[in-house]
Amino acid sequence: MSAMQRKKRTEAFLLGNEAVAEGALLAGCTFFAGYPITPSTEIMEVMARRLPHVENGVFLQMEDEIASAGAIIGASLAGRKAMTATSGPGFSLMQEQIGYACMTETPLVIVNVMRGGSSTGLPTSPGQGDVQQARWGAHGDHPIIVFSASDVRECLEMAITAFNYAEKYRTPVILLLDEITAHTREKIEIPRPGEFEVLSRLLPTMPPEWYKPYEETVRGVPPMPPIGTGYRFHVTGLTHDPLGFPTSRPDEVKAVTERMFRKIDRFFHDIQIVDHDLTEDCDTLVIAYGSVARSARLAVRQAREAGVKAGLLSLKTLFPFPRPQVEKLLRTCKLVLVPEMNMGQISREVKRVNSGITTIRTLNRVDGQIITPSQILKEIA
């Protein structure tokens, strides 16, 4: 599409997957590497068509998902905003590389369009079984940000947000969709450049000889120059000192690990994004994310019509888990329902926050089918 058309076009009829690609391009993504897998492939195909038209845009189909993750890490180290997209089996393969990106504090966006089931599972059906994997899939203690989206507009918005947060906090960001959201086609507004925030990583301002790639800073997020701009330093997945060199000195190991957690912890209020729907006066709460949040939106309205004071807290940020927002509502609600297309992955987090405050009920669907509004309604009204 030419620059002219782009400026004029404000509405588009897009799949969730296409909206993710659109959002990524708006956020400044110029590098995509991936490996085909249902139900994420449209993201890759849009990037293959579009990136050659973007200045210095690079699209690569790699030999597998490990290579895809490796290529975007390399591109990010070279200063690019880079993304890959996959589904469960590919996401499992990427985990070591994701851990490496956490350890080296390399900004990345990884989209996982969740299918049903474990292993090859249900490639064309929805599921939400990768939620805890997104948080803890890579070995070792590490902080990470996990977002979700429930409709096509949110796919675009959260793709932009994912890039912004990856850059702002020097971290991989996982964007979890489910097959329904990814394959729903809706008309949405495409924002124009300038109508939304675009953030880029902090660059060093000091001369190269003063630069320390993993220095303690007030924000906990050290600046990051692109490779080849005069700041020569060492990047390693080994636990490293502030200069980036391997260390096993207990004080240095402790310091770098704690800083990595702190850089995310300190900004919980910024990172934990939720949507409130009729929660001001509710005594019956639904906590949901992804396509289930969409069903819940309708169910909560129907419950209100039936005289139940129902509300919905829909989670856009899954991790760091939005504890304060959840806890506040647990205190005022007599019943909380957590419907999910898994055996109970976010409900674990809700129960952990709850510790006896109120009644938590779960609704788990694992037959590859959508959770319908009436299913939710039955539980709350």
Add this chain to the structure above:
Amino acid sequence: MAEVTQLIHQYLRHNKKFPLVFCPGCGIGIVLGSLVRSVHALDIPKDDMVVVAGIGCSGRIAAYVDFNTVHATHGRALTLATGIKMASPHLRVLTVMGDGDALSIGGNHLIHAARRNIGVTALVVNNFIYGMTGGQCSPTTPFGSYTHTSPQGQMEKSFDVVEMARAAGANGVYRGSVFHAKALDGLVQRAMSRPGFNLVEVMTPCFTQYGRGNRFRSPVEMFQWLKDTMTPREVYEKLEDKTGKLPMGVFVEHDEPGLEQRHAAMRQALADKGGAGS
């Protein structure tokens, strides 16, 4: 000698904690030296030089040299190198991988890097063994050799890196040895100055984990073995009896453009057409 030392110091990091992690008698230091001499000879600015290393003893080279250095995950150096080169084609990207790193866990990436002809120089440091993990057999451990995981002698055949890289489509394929350091410098420089994917297999002794278990009495004996075994390709091909000999030198040289050059040409062609199409 003093000159050589001076040159090396010009390229070593002063803020890195020394000494080197390598065992006495290890050949990896010579690979490091060859890399530094080659960068110097080719007059590549330090800022343009990127070394991406895998995991293993050989991968530790990266931390010592004063370039942009990346110590990747085991087997994946070429995947990061591909991302860096495609993102910033003006950089000179070189990977250092062990035999296990490049051919076992990273074997798939190696053949695809060669097939795509990405503009990266790959040094494969072949010591016939998993050095860092303490002496287990690798895909290049010779048939019958003893390692901790082949106590009855290796039952499997070994890879020929040169033939594999050739078959996968590498632009340049070379083999050298750390005993023949001057010749090695020549090969590394040649590999680094050409377009596309160029691979240099470097034969190097690991006395600690391989030699001791296979009837070598000292690192010196292993260097002697390299001296007796490694034969210039031209000489090797004329030998009637090739037993106990391995050819070294230049094996493949094509002049196809690197992947990053093909992408640049494709983008230019699109821009010339007015960047249309969606």
